[in-house]
Amino acid sequence: MQGQLYESAVDNDYLNYLGNKIAAFAKTRLGFTFYLTRATSINAFATPGGYVGVNAGLVLATDNEHELAGVLAHEIAHVSQEHIARLILAAKNRQTANTAALLAGALVASQSDSDLGTGAIAAILAGETQRQINDIRRHEIEADRVGKQLMQQAGFNPLGMQTFFGKLYTPGSVKNTPVYLLTHPLPESRQAALDTLQQRSKNLHSRDEYYLFRARVRSEFLSQSACQALIKQEKNNNKPAIVDAAWYLSALQALKQGQTEAALQHLAKMKTAMRRNRDVQLLRAKLQILNRQVGQARASYQRLWKQYHGDNIVAYDYAHFLSQRGEWQTAEKILAKQAETSSNPQMYWLYGKVLQQLGKTVKQQQMLIRFYEQNGQYQQALTQAQIAAKLPQADWQSRAGFEAQQKKFQRLLQQLSDTQ
Numbered sequence: 001m002q003g004q005l006y007e008s009a010v011d012n013d014y015l016n017y018l019g020n021k022i023a024a025f026a027k028t029r030l031g032f033t034f035y036l037t038r039a040t041s042i043n044a045f046a047t048p049g050g051y052v053g054v055n056a057g058l059v060l061a062t063d064n065e066h067e068l069a070g071v072l073a074h075e076i077a078h079v080s081q082e083h084i085a086r087l088i089l090a091a092k093n094r095q096t097a098n099t100a101a102l103l104a105g106a107l108v109a110s111q112s113d114s115d116l117g118t119g120a121i122a123a124i125l126a127g128e129t130q131r132q133i134n135d136i137r138r139h140e141i142e143a144d145r146v147g148k149q150l151m152q153q154a155g156f157n158p159l160g161m162q163t164f165f166g167k168l169y170t171p172g173s174v175k176n177t178p179v180y181l182l183t184h185p186l187p188e189s190r191q192a193a194l195d196t197l198q199q200r201s202k203n204l205h206s207r208d209e210y211y212l213f214r215a216r217v218r219s220e221f222l223s224q225s226a227c228q229a230l231i232k233q234e235k236n237n238n239k240p241a242i243v244d245a246a247w248y249l250s251a252l253q254a255l256k257q258g259q260t261e262a263a264l265q266h267l268a269k270m271k272t273a274m275r276r277n278r279d280v281q282l283l284r285a286k287l288q289i290l291n292r293q294v295g296q297a298r299a300s301y302q303r304l305w306k307q308y309h310g311d312n313i314v315a316y317d318y319a320h321f322l323s324q325r326g327e328w329q330t331a332e333k334i335l336a337k338q339a340e341t342s343s344n345p346q347m348y349w350l351y352g353k354v355l356q357q358l359g360k361t362v363k364q365q366q367m368l369i370r371f372y373e374q375n376g377q378y379q380q381a382l383t384q385a386q387i388a389a390k391l392p393q394a395d396w397q398s399r400a401g402f403e404a405q406q407k408k409f410q411r412l413l414q415q416l417s418d419t420q
Contacts, residue, residue, distance in 0.1 A: 004038045005035060005037055006056060006220075008036070009312075009313060009316065009346065010216070010282070010313050011036055011213060012035055013313055015035070015036060015213075016033070017209075018034075018072060018210075019034035019052060019076070021154050022072055022154040022156070023076050026076050026077070028050075028080040030050035032051075033050060033051050033052070034052045035053055036053075036056060036217075037053055037055050037056065038056055039055040039056065040056055040060070040221060042055065042061050042168065043055045043058060044058050044071050044072075044075050046075040046078040048079075050079055052076065054071070056221045059213070060217060060218065062164060064206045065160075065207055065210035066151075066159065066161075066204045067161070069161075070158070070162075071164060073147035073148070073154075074143045074161065075143075076147065077144075077145075077147040077150065080146065147161060160201065160204060163201040206241070208272075209277070211241055211242065211248075211274070212248055212277060212279045215245050215246075215248050216279075218230065218249060219249055219252035227249060230249065231246045231249055231250050231253070234246040235247075244272045248267070248270065250263075250266040251264070251283060251287070254266060255283075260290045263287050267287070278304065281303070282314065282317055285297045285301055286317075288300060289321065301317070301318040304317075305318050305334070310337070310338070312342045312344060315342075315347075316344065316346065319354070323350065331354045332351075332354050335347065343374065345371050345374040348371040349371045352365075352367035355367060361393050362393050362394050365387070366388070369381050369384045369388065369402075378412045379409075379413060382405075385402045385403075386402075386406060388402045389402035
């Protein structure tokens with residue numbers, strides 16, 4: 001793990017939308033999951049199973065949506081081309097030959113006073129390292145090629161990949177090189193004509209969702225002074241969307257300082273269609289609650305639910321608002337269907353709380369088990385399944401389901417124990 005997970009449902013929602021829009025064109029049967037980490041270094045990474053992590057620091061380094069899409073496309077290509085598996089297999093195939101050669105070298109070294117055996121061992125180890133480097137470079141070139149194809153198919157400009165990788169290049173020492181370049185060696189083709197590429201990339205269009213996403217990451221990870229400098233700079237930008245995103249960032253910063261009225265005023269200064277974006281409306285509703293404008297907040301959530309009916313982010317915030325006011329039945333109606341498709345553990349926790357208030361104990365236990373499972377807390381999930389199976393309210397079908405879950409979690413815990 002490159003850094004602690006950044007568990008922001010709205011930000012991971014955007015990242016997964018963007019990533020899966022690209023991954024839909026990848027030639028693999030794997031599903032993809034994209035997640036943010038709190039690390040501020042510039043890095044992204046793919047792991048077996050279709051998991052792609054993106055550091056917050058990398059998001060901060062992007063200038064447009066095409067650059068972020070370029071990084072995701074590159075990582076998706078690593079997965080679809082099975083680069084990790086190919087590296088492991090290649091290393092395994094070479095291991096037998098290298099072991100035999102090392103034994104021969106050791107034998108020579110043990111029977112002679114010369115450096116011949118020692119030199120042979122050093123040469124074998126150096127050769128193995130070089131072969132690994134060569135494999136990685138080939139994979140990087142292939143990931144660039146396949147990634148650009150995926151970008152084009154998904155409607156993004158491959159120029160974004162070129163400009164992002166190009167501007168990271170530091171010709172100085174390794175210690176000054178961004179982490180991403182240490183884990184992703186830079187082909188020379190990525191470095192060409194950077195100034196020209198960056199000038200062309202200024203005309204690339206980014207969707208409102210990207211600007212709002214980047215603003216939230218900035219607000220979370222940059223200092224107040226850094227945010228204020230960006231706000232001042234971008235309010236003078238000639239792109240209206242960037243100006244509106246600056247007002248959104250101003251509102252987020254005011255909220256962090258407890259200035260809810262000022263935050264609402266900042267949102268009111270947005271002039272483009274961005275002001276009607278889901279994420280802006282959700283922030284406005286939150287500010288209205290904090291500003292004790294409950295009636296206005298209710299109206300905001302009702303409009304949002306009508307406009308974005310079925311959206312998991314809106315459903316959670318609206319149901320949370322209702323549950324805080326004891327409107328359990330209305331909250332249940334909203335959450336019941338959403339819980340079937342949501343991957344947000346907090347959705348299950350909230351739904352479980354609502355079900356508890358309504359006396360629906362068996363269903364509540366099912367939600368708690370799913371909450372622990374989604375969080376990877378298999379021991380707690382097992383304990384909860386054991387408790388649920390003994391509930392007097394549970395019918396035979398429910399008990400059978402809880403018992404099956406117990407066996408599943410026991411297997412998972414055993415597998416985890418075996419790998420340690």
